[in-house]
Amino acid sequence: MTEPAAQPSGAVWLTREGLNQLLGALRAQGYEVIGPRLGEGAIIYDRIQTIEDLPAGWTEEQEAGRYRLRRRQDDALFGYNLGPQSWKKFLHPPVLRLFSAEKNNGEFRILPPDGESPRYAFVGVRACELAAIAVQDRVLLGDQFVEPNYEARRKELFIVAVQCTRAAPTCFCSSMGTGPQVQGGADLVLTELSEGFVARAASARGAEVLAAIERRPASAEECRQAEEAVAAAAAQIVRRLDTRDLVRRLYEACESPHWDDVARRCLACTNCTMVCPTCFCTTVEDTSTVTGDRAERWRKWDSCFTESFSYIHGGSVRTSVRSRYRQWLTHKLASWVDQFDMFGCVGCGRCITWCPAGIDLTEEVKKLLAPV
Amino acid sequence: MLRGLPRKPRIAVFKFASCDGCQLSLLDAEDELLAVADAVEIAYFPEASRRMLKGPYDIGLVEGSITTHHDAERIQQVRRQCRTLITIGACATAGGIQALRNWKDANEFVRHVYARPDFIQTLKMSTPIAEHVPVDGELRGCPINKNQLVELVSALVAGRKPNIPTHSVCMECKRQGTVCLLVARGVACLGPVTQAGCGALCPRYGRGCYGCFGPMEAANPASLSEIFRAQGRPNDAIVRDFRNFNAWAWQFRQASEEAERA
Numbered sequence: 001m002t003e004p005a006a007q008p009s010g011a012v013w014l015t016r017e018g019l020n021q022l023l024g025a026l027r028a029q030g031y032e033v034i035g036p037r038l039g040e041g042a043i044i045y046d047r048i049q050t051i052e053d054l055p056a057g058w059t060e061e062q063e064a065g066r067y068r069l070r071r072r073q074d075d076a077l078f079g080y081n082l083g084p085q086s087w088k089k090f091l092h093p094p095v096l097r098l099f100s101a102e103k104n105n106g107e108f109r110i111l112p113p114d115g116e117s118p119r120y121a122f123v124g125v126r127a128c129e130l131a132a133i134a135v136q137d138r139v140l141l142g143d144q145f146v147e148p149n150y151e152a153r154r155k156e157l158f159i160v161a162v163q164c165t166r167a168a169p170t171c172f173c174s175s176m177g178t179g180p181q182v183q184g185g186a187d188l189v190l191t192e193l194s195e196g197f198v199a200r201a202a203s204a205r206g207a208e209v210l211a212a213i214e215r216r217p218a219s220a221e222e223c224r225q226a227e228e229a230v231a232a233a234a235a236q237i238v239r240r241l242d243t244r245d246l247v248r249r250l251y252e253a254c255e256s257p258h259w260d261d262v263a264r265r266c267l268a269c270t271n272c273t274m275v276c277p278t279c280f281c282t283t284v285e286d287t288s289t290v291t292g293d294r295a296e297r298w299r300k301w302d303s304c305f306t307e308s309f310s311y312i313h314g315g316s317v318r319t320s321v322r323s324r325y326r327q328w329l330t331h332k333l334a335s336w337v338d339q340f341d342m343f344g345c346v347g348c349g350r351c352i353t354w355c356p357a358g359i360d361l362t363e364e365v366k367k368l369l370a371p372v
Numbered sequence: 373m374l375r376g377l378p379r380k381p382r383i384a385v386f387k388f389a390s391c392d393g394c395q396l397s398l399l400d401a402e403d404e405l406l407a408v409a410d411a412v413e414i415a416y417f418p419e420a421s422r423r424m425l426k427g428p429y430d431i432g433l434v435e436g437s438i439t440t441h442h443d444a445e446r447i448q449q450v451r452r453q454c455r456t457l458i459t460i461g462a463c464a465t466a467g468g469i470q471a472l473r474n475w476k477d478a479n480e481f482v483r484h485v486y487a488r489p490d491f492i493q494t495l496k497m498s499t500p501i502a503e504h505v506p507v508d509g510e511l512r513g514c515p516i517n518k519n520q521l522v523e524l525v526s527a528l529v530a531g532r533k534p535n536i537p538t539h540s541v542c543m544e545c546k547r548q549g550t551v552c553l554l555v556a557r558g559v560a561c562l563g564p565v566t567q568a569g570c571g572a573l574c575p576r577y578g579r580g581c582y583g584c585f586g587p588m589e590a591a592n593p594a595s596l597s598e599i600f601r602a603q604g605r606p607n608d609a610i611v612r613d614f615r616n617f618n619a620w621a622w623q624f625r626q627a628s629e630e631a632e633r634a
Binding site for chain 1: 404407408410411522523525526527529530532535537538539540542543546547548549550551552554555556557558563564565578589590592594595596598599
């Protein structure tokens with residue numbers, strides 16, 4: 001096949017069949033392809049084979065404490081925003097055996113870790129989610145100590161980003177400077193239009209995969225439409241978080257009476273931290289069999305909303321829910337900046353939607369910072 | 373938790389007012405049962421064996437609630453015989469489903485149910501074991517989870533702290549990737565106020581959590597009631613939500629009484 005003349009932007013046009021070929025090409029390269037699909041009344045991230053698995057014609061309604069699947073007028077494959085799960089469940093697994101050990105004839109032996117880490121290709125990563133992966137990169141890879149399980153999954157990861165062409169009422173990526181336009185971190189960037197996709201490679205690996213599938217240069221009109229679609233998503237964003245001088249202002253609000261108001265509503269159920277794409281905390285559990293000849297160490301997602309999370313000798317440091325919510329919010333938006341030089345929040349709004357009580361951090365920040 | 377336990381601790385299983393389902397969990401732990409029987413001496417377990425050895429015991433597992441004068445005295449003896457006493461199941465830890473009598477006149481039930489009410493001696497209330505004697509640990513649930521029971525016994529034998537989380541069921545749902553029923557489908561689910569341990573069994577099958585494991589640490593049922601109400605759930609349904617197996621656990625009791633008054 002002759003190489004089609006590239007547009008100045010390098011953008012190409014993919015039909016749906018082209019996308020299907022892309023999924024096939026990724027699988028042929030040995031990737032486990034993960035993408036959006038319908039499951040349990042939501043759009044979740046799971047293994048996909050072909051474009052038939054994608055949630056064609058489905059979208060969602062989101063508001064604080066509420067999510068509902070809805071049919072779209074069209075059959076768009078990526079016509080939704082965000083579901084309950086984030087990609088962290090693959091890169092930073094919720095439950096992971098760190099090692100196991102056996103006692104045999106009085107001899108104690110550490111067993112080798114479980115197999116090789118999976119090689120993932122993510123399809124349908126949003127701009128805010130790329131930013132979230134970048135945050136976890138900073139936390140888990142960016143310092144003196146590297147988290148090896150994350151690293152093994154991360155270094156093999158192939159990312160097909162899909163830009164948002166609509167925004168949910170819970171989105172506030174524009175406030176956090178993370179979206180809806182993809183800024184980096186992907187191998188391929190797609191924008192869905194009614195008949196297909198405007199695609200561009202954002203890495204050498206991305207270009208290589210793209211070169212192997214059916215495509216043609218995108219027309220100037222198609223590129224313009226794609227830009228307009230993303231701009232339309234940006235225009236739909238209604239939630240705002242004022243980040244100016246936020247770190248100092250939040251620290252100053254540490255004794256605000258409003259924390260008590262949040263604590264009255266907060267269930268301390270941990271849902272916000274579980275759905276947050278940047279929350280990275282884990283706990284470690286050691287187990288032993290009743291016979292005492294086998295022991296295992298497991299790592300599990302943990303949350304600063306549990307009592308045991310701040311347990312040190314003598315008891316828990318954060319005994320009140322007030323102190324736990326304050327810890328979480330100020331970490332996301334203030335002390336994270338001190339620690340990692342970036343916000344721990346990317347504006348995806350999952351903590352708003354998936355809080356059963358509908359606690360909305362953008363609203364809470366406004367109230368915390370309001371002059372008394 | 374336990375120090376200086378003998379290499380093969382003597383274990384006893386006692387039953388009070390209950391359905392036996394929790395102690396059966398031990399027999400139900402088929403894969404681990406032989407190992408358990410090997411690691412501990414089952415000294416007193418009438419449900420499983422006619423061989424009933426006298427105390428004292430290293431570990432006592434107590435099932436059931438206190439509903440009679442006789443049991444109120446017997447639990448004192450049991451406590452004296454057990455070095456470590458663990459309550460197992462919603463009856464023992466919270467009073468059980470039979471604690472529904474606590475809102476009613478128990479004598480009236482007796483008059484209606486029994487041909488010879490004068491043969492029946494019962495207390496007005498069904499109360500958890502911890503209201504009568506000090507308790508060293510508890511396993512929640514209606515029934516308890518057999519994996520938690522095996523974990524408890526393994527930990528006691530090894531002299532380590534058992535991994536018995538006290539956080540919400542939500543965390544179990546999220547770790548296993550179950551989509552939130554409350555948020556995505558408007559199902560009245562007690563998960564956000566209920567202690568984990570069952571592996572979020574009901575939500576995994578699309579049913580809201582019934583709260584079998586009772587209130588979690590720092591449970592906030594008042595907030596959950598407000599959420600249910602906002603979703604259009606009537607107050608009498610909310611009363612019933614909180615008034616089941618763990619009705620007498622104070623957090624749930626308070627929530628059901630508030631809903632009753634509302």
